[in-house]
Amino acid sequence: MIIAQISDCHVMNEADHPHNLQLQDAVARINSMKQRPDAVAITGDINGGDDLTPYDQAAIILGKLEMPFYVIPGNHDDRDALRQTFDQRGYMQDNFIQYGISHHDVRIIALDTAVTGESYGHLCEERLRWLSIKLAEDYESPTVIIMHHPPYESGILSMDGTRCYEGDALAPILKQSPNIERVMCGHLHRPTFAWFGGTIAGTCPSTAFHVAADLLNPEENLPHAEEDNPAFQLHYWSGSRMVTHQVSVAKRN
Numbered sequence: 001m002i003i004a005q006i007s008d009c010h011v012m013n014e015a016d017h018p019h020n021l022q023l024q025d026a027v028a029r030i031n032s033m034k035q036r037p038d039a040v041a042i043t044g045d046i047n048g049g050d051d052l053t054p055y056d057q058a059a060i061i062l063g064k065l066e067m068p069f070y071v072i073p074g075n076h077d078d079r080d081a082l083r084q085t086f087d088q089r090g091y092m093q094d095n096f097i098q099y100g101i102s103h104h105d106v107r108i109i110a111l112d113t114a115v116t117g118e119s120y121g122h123l124c125e126e127r128l129r130w131l132s133i134k135l136a137e138d139y140e141s142p143t144v145i146i147m148h149h150p151p152y153e154s155g156i157l158s159m160d161g162t163r164c165y166e167g168d169a170l171a172p173i174l175k176q177s178p179n180i181e182r183v184m185c186g187h188l189h190r191p192t193f194a195w196f197g198g199t200i201a202g203t204c205p206s207t208a209f210h211v212a213a214d215l216l217n218p219e220e221n222l223p224h225a226e227e228d229n230p231a232f233q234l235h236y237w238s239g240s241r242m243v244t245h246q247v248s249v250a251k252r253n
C-alpha cells in the first residue's frame with residue numbers, strides 16, 4: 001500500500017495563486033503515478049485565506065484526486081468548513097475531527113490537534129482517551145497516525161512555540177501499541193524525522209512554501225526557504241516496513 005501525504009496547502013481564493021497551482025501539480029503527479037497511491041492523507045492547513053471562501057477552491061483541486069483522501073484540521077482550518085467541504089463519506093462525525101479508517105492495508109487514525117483561534121496544537125484528555133480506545137481495537141494491523149502539529153521540538157524555535165504540547169502524554173499511549181509505523185504530521189513546512197513514542201514521527205513539507213532549517217535561531221520571524229521547492233511524501237508499506245519518499249513539485253510564480 002502507498003499513502004501519499006499532502007500538507008499545508010494554504011489554498012487561496014484566486015484560482016491561479018501559486019499555492020493553488022502547486023497543489024494542482026501535486027494532485028496531477030499523484031494521479032499520474034504508474035503505481036498510484038491507494039489513499040492520500042492531507043495533514044491540515046488546507047485554508048490559506050483570511051476567511052472560509054478558499055475551501056471552494058480546495059474542494060475543486062482536491063476533488064480531482066482519483067483515490068480516497070482523508071483530511072484533518074490545521075491551525076488555519078475551520079472544523080465546520082472542513083466537514084461541509086469534505087465529509088461526503090461521513091467519517092468526521094465526532095466533536096473533534098478524529099476518526100479511524102480500517103479498510104486499507106494500513107489503518108489510518110486521524111487526530112485533531114487544532115485549537116480554535118490559536119496557532120499551537122493541543123490534545124486534551126478527551127482526544128487522548130479516544131486515541132487509547134481506538135488503538136486498543138487493533139494491536140496487529142499496521143497503523144499510521146495523522147495529525148497536524150508535531151508533538152516534538154524541531155529546533156526551529158519560531159515553529160516549536162506552536163507545536164503540540166502534549167507530547168509527554170501522547171508518547172506513552174503510542175508506546176502501548178506495537179503496530180504504529182508512522183506518526184505523520186504537517187505544520188513545520190519542511191521534512192523532519194524523530195523517534196517518538198516508540199515509533200518514527202515525521203513532518204511532511206508544504207505544497208505551498210518551505211520553511212528553512214534555521215535551527216536554534218531565537219528570532220521570531222518564520223524563516224522562509226525560497227530556494228526549496230514545495231513537496232509531498234509517499235509512505236510505502238512493503239508488507240513488513242514503511243519507507244518514506246519525498247517528491248518535489250516545481251515552484252509557480
Ligand SMILES: [Fe+2]
Nearest residue numbers: 008045074187
Ligand atoms: Fe501551515
